[in-house]
Amino acid sequence: MPVTVHIPNLWRDRTGGLDRVEVEGRSLREVFRNLDDLYPGMRQLIVDETDEIRGEIAVAINEVVPESSNLMDPVPENAELFLIPAIGGGA
Numbered sequence: 001m002p003v004t005v006h007i008p009n010l011w012r013d014r015t016g017g018l019d020r021v022e023v024e025g026r027s028l029r030e031v032f033r034n035l036d037d038l039y040p041g042m043r044q045l046i047v048d049e050t051d052e053i054r055g056e057i058a059v060a061i062n063e064v065v066p067e068s069s070n071l072m073d074p075v076p077e078n079a080e081l082f083l084i085p086a087i088g089g090g091a
Contacts, residue, residue: 001024001077001078002022002023002024002078003022003023003024003025003031003075003078003079003080003081004020004021004022004078004079004080004081005020005021005022005023005031005035005081005083006019006020006080006081006082006083007019007020007021007083008083008084008085010085011042011045011083011085014039014040014041014042014045015039015042021035021038021039023035023038025075026074026075027071027072027073027074027075028053028059028069028070028071028072028073028075028081029071029072030075031075031081032046032047032071045057045085046059046083047071051071052070052071053069053070053071056085056086057083057084057085057086058083058084058086059073059081059082059083059084060081060082060084061073061075061076061079061080061081061082062076062079062080063080063082065084
């Protein structure tokens with residue numbers, strides 16, 4: 001079953017403006033790999049050169065953000081995955 005991936009506004013240029021896409025995958029690794037197959041360049045925004053989820057990205061599965069995520073985390077059928085980039089700024 002597909003997973004719904006919610007795309008942050010900053011990255012929607014990579015998906016042709018889509019705010020969510022359907023992707024197959026049973027783990028975060030599979031979801032991100034398949035997302036990149038459909039929309040090249042997406043994986044590098046999420047995964048670093050050591051094959052870990054970037055520290056500045058939070059990944060919520062069904063609106064729950066775990067304390068830590070890794071690419072082997074399972075993704076339940078019909079899940080909604082939210083990619084949450086860090087927001088810079090300050091006073």
